[in-house]
Amino acid sequence: MSSVKFVILLLIASAAVFGAAWLIGNAYVFFAGYVVLQYIALATAWNILGGYTGYVNFGTAAFFALGAYSTVVLHKLTSLPLPLMMPIGGIVSGVVGLGTGYLTLRLRGAFFSIATLALAVVVQTLITNWDFVGGSRGAYIVRPMKTPLLGIDYIQYLFIVMLGLVVIVLATARAIERSRLGYGFATIRDDEVAAEASGVPTLRLKLLATTLSGAFMGMAGAPLPYYVTYLDPASGFSLAYAVNGVAMPLVGGTSSWLGPVIGAVLLGTLQQVATVTISSALNLLIVGLMLVGFVIVAPNGILGLFGVRGGAR
Amino acid sequence: MEMSLELLGNAIVSGLLLGGFYAAVTIGVSISFGMLDIVNIAHPAFIILGSYIAYMANASFGMDPILASVIALPAFYLLGMGVYQVYYLAFERRGDEALRGLAFFFGLLFITEVTLVLVFGVDYRLVEAPYIGPSLHFGAIELPLRLLVPCLVALVLVGGLQLFMARTFIGRAILAVAQDQLALRLMAANPTRIKRIAFGLSIATASLAGAVLIVIQPVEPSIGRDYIGRVFAICVLGGMGSFAGTLVAAMALGIVENLTATFYGPSWAPAVAFGFLLVTLAVRPAGIFGR
Numbered sequence: 001m002s003s004v005k006f007v008i009l010l011l012i013a014s015a016a017v018f019g020a021a022w023l024i025g026n027a028y029v030f031f032a033g034y035v036v037l038q039y040i041a042l043a044t045a046w047n048i049l050g051g052y053t054g055y056v057n058f059g060t061a062a063f064f065a066l067g068a069y070s071t072v073v074l075h076k077l078t079s080l081p082l083p084l085m086m087p088i089g090g091i092v093s094g095v096v097g098l099g100t101g102y103l104t105l106r107l108r109g110a111f112f113s114i115a116t117l118a119l120a121v122v123v124q125t126l127i128t129n130w131d132f133v134g135g136s137r138g139a140y141i142v143r144p145m146k147t148p149l150l151g152i153d154y155i156q157y158l159f160i161v162m163l164g165l166v167v168i169v170l171a172t173a174r175a176i177e178r179s180r181l182g183y184g185f186a187t188i189r190d191d192e193v194a195a196e197a198s199g200v201p202t203l204r205l206k207l208l209a210t211t212l213s214g215a216f217m218g219m220a221g222a223p224l225p226y227y228v229t230y231l232d233p234a235s236g237f238s239l240a241y242a243v244n245g246v247a248m249p250l251v252g253g254t255s256s257w258l259g260p261v262i263g264a265v266l267l268g269t270l271q272q273v274a275t276v277t278i279s280s281a282l283n284l285l286i287v288g289l290m291l292v293g294f295v296i297v298a299p300n301g302i303l304g305l306f307g308v309r310g311g312a313r
Numbered sequence: 314m315e316m317s318l319e320l321l322g323n324a325i326v327s328g329l330l331l332g333g334f335y336a337a338v339t340i341g342v343s344i345s346f347g348m349l350d351i352v353n354i355a356h357p358a359f360i361i362l363g364s365y366i367a368y369m370a371n372a373s374f375g376m377d378p379i380l381a382s383v384i385a386l387p388a389f390y391l392l393g394m395g396v397y398q399v400y401y402l403a404f405e406r407r408g409d410e411a412l413r414g415l416a417f418f419f420g421l422l423f424i425t426e427v428t429l430v431l432v433f434g435v436d437y438r439l440v441e442a443p444y445i446g447p448s449l450h451f452g453a454i455e456l457p458l459r460l461l462v463p464c465l466v467a468l469v470l471v472g473g474l475q476l477f478m479a480r481t482f483i484g485r486a487i488l489a490v491a492q493d494q495l496a497l498r499l500m501a502a503n504p505t506r507i508k509r510i511a512f513g514l515s516i517a518t519a520s521l522a523g524a525v526l527i528v529i530q531p532v533e534p535s536i537g538r539d540y541i542g543r544v545f546a547i548c549v550l551g552g553m554g555s556f557a558g559t560l561v562a563a564m565a566l567g568i569v570e571n572l573t574a575t576f577y578g579p580s581w582a583p584a585v586a587f588g589f590l591l592v593t594l595a596v597r598p599a600g601i602f603g604r
Contacts, residue, residue, distance in 0.1 A: 056415045058354075103595040109411055110352040111549075111594055117354060118542030122587040129580055239535070243423050250416055285427045292420035295413040296403040 003178075007171045014163045021159065030155045034227060036268035037162040038220050042241065043248035043260035044169045045216035049209045050246070051254030052182060054189035055109050059100075059116030060245030062123040063093040063214045065236035067221030072133045072231060075141055081148060082161060082223055089222035090215040096123075097214025098207060105206045124237040138232025141225040158223055169216050173257040185209060217245075240284055244268075247291035253303025262302050319453045324575040325568055326454050332567025333464030334529060336471055336560045337522045338540055339547040344474075344515035346545070347554025348491035349508050351400065352410070355418040356544060357537035358425035359516055363389065363523020364438075364532040365429060371440040378440045379466060382524030386517050393516025396421070397509045422537070429534035437531035445528060463525035468560075470521055474514070475556045487511040491554060539583050546590035 001009075021029045042060060049055050057063075067089030074085045096119075104115045128136045147157040176182045184205045187195035196202050225231045244267060252263025267287055274283035298305055338360060345353040363382055370381030404414035444458040478484035486507045489497045494504040526532060547566055551558030570585045 050412065054412050056412055056419075058419060103591050107594060110346075110415065113352070113415055114354065114541070114545045115590065115594065117538075118545070118587045118590055121539060121542055122584045125580065125583045239423065239426070239538075243419070246416055246419060250413070254412075281427060281430055285424065285431065288420050288423040288427060292417060292424065295416050295420070296399065299407070299409060299413055 003171065003175050006174055007167065010167045010170055014167055018160065018163060022156075027153065027155060030153075030159045032272045034155070034159050034162055035272060036265060037159070037166050038224075039244055039248060039264040039268040040166050040261055041162065041169050041220040042217055042245050043252070043264040044166075044173050044257065045213050045220065046245045047249040047254055047257070047260045048173055048176065048216070049213035051249055051259070052176065052185035052189065053206055053209045055105070055206065055209070056113040056246070057116045057210075057213065058113055058242055058246065059119045059123075060217055061237045061239065061241040062116070062120040063097060063217035064221035064224075064241050064245075065127070065233075066093045066096060066123060067218030068224040068231060068236050069127055069133050070218070071222045071225045072139050072141065075225065076132070082158075082226060083164075086161075086165065086219045086222040090219040093218025093221070094211045094215030098211045101207050101210035105210065106203060120237060120242060124233050127236070128233045134232065136233060138230055138235075139225070140230050141228075143226055143229060154226070158227055161223055162220075165216075165219055169220075170257055170261070172212070172216075173260075177257060181205070181208075240287075243284065243287055243291065244271075247287050247294075249301075251290055251294045251301055253301030255300065256303060259301055259303045266302075320575060321572075322454055324571045326456065327460055328568030328571030329564050330456070330460035330464040330567070331529075331571055332564030333467040333560075334460070334525055334563075335543060335547055335567055336563035337463065337467035337518070337525055339544045339551070339559050339563055340467075340471055340474060340556065341515040341518040341522065342544045342548045343551065343554050343556065343559045344487075344511055344518075347548055347552075347559075348487060349511055349515075350410075350491075351397075351405075351508075351512065352415055353418055353512075353515070354415070354541060355421040355425065356515070356519060357540040358422040359389070359392075359519035360523045360526060360540065361429065361532060361534060361537040362425055363520040364527040365433060365523070366520070367524040367527050368438045368440055368532070371442070372438075375441075377442055378524045378528055379442075379462070379521070382520045385520045389520040390513040390517040393513035394509050396516065397512035400512075401505060401509070426534045426537065433534065435533055435535070437533045438527070439531040440527050442528065459528055463528055466521060466525050470518060471556050471560055474518075478556070483507070483510060487514075542583065542590055543586040546586050546593060550589065550593045 017033075021033055042064060046057060046060055049057055067086075070089035070092045071082075071085050074080055074088060100115055100119055101112065104112045127133060133139055143154050147154050149157055149160070152160075176185070184195075184200050187198070187200050188202050188205060192202055221236075224236070228235065248263035248267050249260040250263070251267060252261065253259030267290065271283045271287065274286065294301060338357075341359075342353065342356050345351045345356065363385065366385050367378035367381045370376040370384075371378050400414065400417065404410050404417060444462045447458050449456040449458065449461070478488055486497060486502050487510070489500075489502075490504050490507045490511070497504050497507065543566065547559060547562045550565070551560070551562035566586060566589055569589070570582050573585050574582045
């Protein structure tokens with residue numbers, strides 16, 4: 001299937017998803033659906049680096065929150081429409097990803113992972129100390145009076161925006177899988193020394209993957225202030241994003257673009273249900289247990305259980 | 314800003330004491346990451362677990378927190394051996410340490426933290442002991458006992474481990490496994506067994522480190538994450554697995570952090586460790602005492 005056909009299929013699928021949510025006719029469906037879509041984007045973004053090149057990013061929350069806080073800054077200074085704020089949030093997170101990668105990716109993979117863990121703490125420290133975006137008190141965001149598209153609520157508008165991002169991220173991830181770039185990433189994952197010896201520009205490819213992955217995480221975070229309308233560092237940098245970003249691709253399967261989608265839909269829906277019916281702390285425990293259980297028992301995730309292999313192998 | 318000499322001196326002295334405590338927190342990672350090549354990012358979570366055990370013993374029985382942690386040492390040792398066994402069977406043997414092994418430890422970190430939140434809530438907990446509060450005075454220099462005692466415990470811990478590594482057969486075998494596993498096998502010692510013991514020891518240090526942590530500051534489940542940057546920065550800067558290097562690097566970080574906190578405000582302290590880590594990785598990944 002060519003990439004163009006794939007994008008058309010994705011668009012049809014998104015229209016169907018929106019149509020189904022519309023037919024149910026309950027605002028909560030859009031609220032919960034937005035979160036699941038956001039996790040599809042986050043998990044796929046994580047997988048571009050983690051699944052394809054094998055470098056583990058624990059700082060999902062940092063990249064995500066950087067996107068969200070870019071929106072807070074842009075909201076205070078400008079009156080840009082949200083779809084324009086998202087690429088800017090993406091650039092901010094992408095540049096941070098590039099910088100972190102540039103400093104640590106020449107070393108062993110573990111150092112990059114440790115640096116991303118520490119990065120989350122530091123970016124949170126910086127935001128907490130920055131009064132302009134509300135500091136530790138947090139920032140209130142007033143949604144625009146009118147939605148740019150006629151006849152729909154703001155939450156439905158956010159849902160459509162996130163759906164659009166999911167289409168872009170999935171199309172990119174699948175295109176990477178089937179391109180020379182994807183094979184380059186796979187050589188890094190399988191044997192970096194051999195790849196380097198065969199003339200694969202490993203550092204450049206790793207930096208590209210880190211930047212792209214970080215940028216998509218930032219874009220996924222950019223609409224968050226309008227979704228929650230009140231953003232403080234504790235919620236923007238919630239550990240839930242970091243653990244879900246890792247757990248969803250690994251539970252779904254990292255070898256193909258479909259894995260993170262399965263993981264995000266499964267864990268995302270599970271958490272939405274569990275948050276309503278049980279408690280939110282307990283549902284995070286479930287995600288942690290599933291992560292550990294899957295990496296031990298089913299190292300190739302749900303896709304592996306069904307014998308699905310990725311495009312670039 | 315006027316830098317008074319007295320303030321500077323006190324910041325350096327308490328930075329040294331804080332650094333000693335950081336050495337106790339890091340020494341376990343120096344063993345697991347520095348010697349065994351196991352990237353145990355969950356180590357700070359085990360430390361927080363140690364803090365809560367000291368807290369429970371102190372709150373229920375009025376027991377001294379450090380004594381409680383010494384009693385808990387064997388349990389932590391066994392816990393560490395168990396964790397290593399799972400890690401070995403599921404990841405190391407399959408050659409899958411890089412992606413899934415890391416995710417495994419991240420999951421452990423997360424599960425420990427969330428379980429502590431579920432059991433104890435997110436309130437700060439603290440312990441009571443006679444050495445929390447009073448200070449020794451030498452002229453203008455103040456030595457708070459709640460920093461001095463942890464520093465002494467840390468020095469005993471690091472010194473004891475150094476002696477153990479240098480003098481005993483098991484200790485030398487651990488040093489050997491860090492260098493050449495095959496050679497160790499040829500000497501008829503089983504590297505997996507040695508690594509299991511070493512990892513058990515590294516988690517056992519978390520019990521003591523947790524107790525001194527809760528002596529120094531009130532503890533809540535998520536503060537372990539603040540220590541991830543610190544411990545790995547110290548471990549790398551100290552030359553990965555060198556105990557003397559760990560001690561020196563820990564004290565250097567303690568001093569720099571304390572100067573930052575004194576002159577710019579304590580909310581910036583976590584950023585210092587990260588800066589330390591990034592600069593170390595970028596400029597001298599072999600550490601100051603690198604081989």
